[in-house]
Amino acid sequence: MVNDWIAWFKDISQTDIERVGGKNAALGEMIRHLTSLGVEVPQGFAIAASAYRFFLQENNLNEKIQQHLLHLNIEDVKQLAEVGLKIRTLIESAVFPATLEQVIRSAYEQFVNVLLHGNSKERDEACGNERGEAARDNKHNKDIAFAVRSSATAEDLPEASFAGQQETYLNVAGIDNILHAIKKVFASLFNDRAISYRAHHHFSHEQVAISVGIQHMVRSDLAVSGVMFTNDTESGFEEVILINANYGLGELLVQGAVNPDEFYVYKPALKTKHAGVIRKRLGSKRQKMIYNHAVNSGSKTVHTVPVPIEDQHRFALTETELEYLARQAVIIEAHYGRTMDIEWAKDGLTQKLYILQARPETVNHKTKQKGLALEQYQLSRRAKILAEGRSVGQKIGVGVARTLTSHAEMYELQPGEVLITDMTDPDWEPVLKRASAIATNRGGRTCHAAIVARELGIPAVVGCSNATETIKTGQSVTVSCAEGDTGYVYDEKLPFEIKRLDLETLPPLSFKIMMTVGNPERAFDFQKLPNAGVGLARLEFVITQAIGVHPRACLELDKLPEEIQKKVREKAAGYESPTDFYVNKLAEGIATLGAAFSPKPVIVRLSDFKSNEYANLLGGKTFEPQEENPMLGFRGASRYVSKEFRACFALECQAVRKVREQHGLTNIEIMIPFVRTLEEAKSVIELLAEQGLEKGKAGLRIIMMCEIPSNALLAEDFLQYFDGFSIGSNDLTQLTLGLDRDSGLVAKLFDERNEAVLNLIEQAINACKKAKKTIGICGQGPSDYPDFARWLMEKGIDSVSLNPDSVVSTWLALG
Secondary structure, eight states, rough: GGGGGGEGGGGGOOGGGHHHHHHHHHHHHHHHHHHHTTOOOOOOEEEOHHHHHHHHHHHHHHHHHHHHHHOOTTTTTHHHHHHHHHHHHHHHHHHEEEEEEEEHHHHHHHHHHHHOOOOOHHHHHHHHHHHHHHHHSSSSGGGOOOEEEEEEETTSBBOOOOOSSSSSEEEEHHHHHHHHHHHHHHHGGOHHHHHHHHHHHTGGGGGEEEEEEEEOOGGGGGSSEEEEEOOOOOOOSSSEEHHHHHHTTTTTHHHHHOEEEEEEEEEHTTTSSOEEEEEEEEEOEEEEEEEESSSBBBSSOOEEEEEEEEETOOOSOOHHHHHHHHHHHHHHHHHHHEEEEEEEETTEEEEEEOEEEEEEEEHHHHHTTTEEEEEEEEEEEOOEEEEEEEEEEOOEEEEEEESSSSGGGGGGTTTTTTEEEEEOOGGGGHTTTOSEEEEEEETTTTTTHHHHHHHHHHHHHEEEEEEHHHOOOEEEEEEEEEOSEEEEESSSSEEEEEEEEETTTTOOOOSEEEEEEEEEEEHHHHHHHSSSSEEEEEEEIIIIIIIIIIIHHHHHHGOOHHHHHHHHHTTTTSSSHHHHHHHEEEHHHHHHHHHHHTTTTTEEEEEOHHHHHHHHHHHHHHHHOOOSSGSSSSHHEEEEEEHHHHHHHHHHHHHHIIIIISOOOOOOOOOOOOSSSHHHHHHHHHHHHHTTOOOTTGGGOOEEEESSSHHTTTHHHTTTTTSSEOOOOHHHHHHHTOOTTTTTTTTOOTTTTSSHHHHHHHHHHHHHHHOOOOEEEEESSHOOOHHHHHHHHHTTTSEEOGGGGGHHHHHHHOO
């Protein structure tokens, strides 16, 4: 038995879960099989679960523990706390059997000896060469710090994560302190949250044991740490890696105490020379956790400090570092053959990045196994917004709010209530299953509240900043995560619909059904619907939601009042300049769409704001004219070729080029709106070529919106310049019938099925067929009227672009 108590990481693998627990087994698995492929994992050794069992046996604790648990009602939170404390006190008061203590001391001395005196190969195997050199420079082994990690035998399993249930102690130095920390880890198997979690997941308490990992410290307190998933956590989309990063130790991020930076890396780009980082979101990162001293005694001697403003306003990782982490994630995912949840850290002493932990991702894996069906939640109406933050899941939850200031009050939460709190951590586990939804002040999409919400299948809005201030206990609220990356807490209990879409019963059609997508943040979710790509991606949504600044305000910042200049600079935090911000945010939105639907085409319509809409952007009033009828004024192609807007148009072109050339997403195509004359058509094609977007180059297709009667009447002439048409039935109907579709006085006359409109559409279809060029439609009509969609199909249109919520219903109606 003695020989079984210690297991070196390099000697264990995933088959050793019963011996060393899930976390240690995963570390050993990566060290044995993946370090040769470039995955960096700090070395160490495990104190096996058999040692824990021997510890309990020699101290006669088994029967006492079972007696405490025998009549425990885990739904009684107060009783749970009392029983958990009694058991932990028993374990922490017990003494190490002499034989076990000697074995642990011997393993520790052996490990330290390698760190201090081993040759370069031994040091490299132990903890990485740079860390070995740093250790060797220490004069006394008491200065070498270790992580003392928990690793339960029912942890990090494919069917249950058990994330954060037991304790880990960081920066522990000296064997006496390590022994003290080991006992505290043993005791943490009976934390209130761990007892409750095991009971809820039907794991027997006596059959679950705990192992302890002793690992050389990665000094992320001096740098950065975070988590990454090898899929998008909300949609399950598997072609991206989601990375969250915050300064200092990772505990604040996991707890949800900070709003971290968020990055998406496109996996296929990592196999080429193309740039992998397709989307970045700057987190506030206002605080970080660091150690009180260089080393500590085994207790959690850490504290939280503010992050300097200049660090808050820049991304915590470079794109080179992000791609390095992502490549390690891809290697780990390939080895395990499934999506993974990975913890990582950057060592501030060596500047190296390490993988600290890898476990199977459970939530989306379970969802994927349920078959080809989707549930779509949709609000019937909206109300006053009480708070907003990052959405978790795509569901809607309603209930009476319960606002709690700490987990000490958690027992007050009643079944079906909406939990409103600053943040949650594993101590909340016993009551979270009672909540119908969650909203927190702090946290990102990989924080504890987010992880638990996904496991429970309830909506959560995290990182609201002010939820506990604006939402009061007893207030009826609706938590909506069905509207994109931003989640909302609305006043009142709002009605909503749940549509279940069966994707296995769709009949074949004679034309392609594409989608109209405004919000790139929903792209990973929408791509799961049956589709032939995106027929219309509106750039206006990206400009409004992700940028919010007029392009000329970025180009001509000095022409704005000082107050507006300050706001523009704040918006552009994390980027080299306002113009760099503008181009990169546009590129991120386009790249997200391109990656989501690749290799299917994504037709991006360049900006088609009217002057009154541009004026509403930050700095817009300085640069926009006042027009009596903006709908018929300075918009579309007329803007692009104008002297006033040409430099702004160049920014859009730069964004498209970046996505196609740097990210390699050549499925991105361009659509030009509101081309009034043949002269404009010629000019805009020439201007695109000047900007490096030459028609046909690297397969680039340029489509024209057919939305003005002149476009249909002179279709053959316009098609000399473009690769095809996309009919904009909204404007075409408005301009053909001479009515304002926004006017309530004449709105009842607006109908795309009017004979005059149909006649023009048929002319456009025939002209494209004759020229052997593509013809589609991207207006609202086919989404609203299945009979209109059927007419288009009969006339031989190539594709119809529908709103995502009408794809399946229209498809079924036409089949």
